[in-house]
Amino acid sequence: MPVISFAKNQAPITVEAGANLMKSLLEAGLPVASSCKGDGICAKCRVLIVTGAENLSQINPREQVLRDRLRIPREARISCQTGVLGDVTVDASYW
Numbered sequence: 001m002p003v004i005s006f007a008k009n010q011a012p013i014t015v016e017a018g019a020n021l022m023k024s025l026l027e028a029g030l031p032v033a034s035s036c037k038g039d040g041i042c043a044k045c046r047v048l049i050v051t052g053a054e055n056l057s058q059i060n061p062r063e064q065v066l067r068d069r070l071r072i073p074r075e076a077r078i079s080c081q082t083g084v085l086g087d088v089t090v091d092a093s094y095w
């Protein structure tokens, strides 16, 4: 099963393959910024992908719209629109 690791102090968490990244972080007790509650509108849930970007789901059309509109950098993903398929290390400025 995929392991989500963190660039800072948090212990790694194990998730089901394909688990939603934002939900997994929330279930682990980490705060994730959001004003749309995961509907893919606000882009506040973006997280930095430190390693393992290739182990995440493809960017879906909804995420692509946000990325284009807000010029979100390559190393970030909209966590509510992202599935975890393998090991990944993530970070957020407010963790």
Ligand code: FES
Pocket: 033, 034, 035, 036, 037, 038, 039, 040, 041, 042, 043, 044, 045, 046, 078, 079, 080, 081
């Ligand atoms: S929570 Fe709003 S886009 Fe992800």
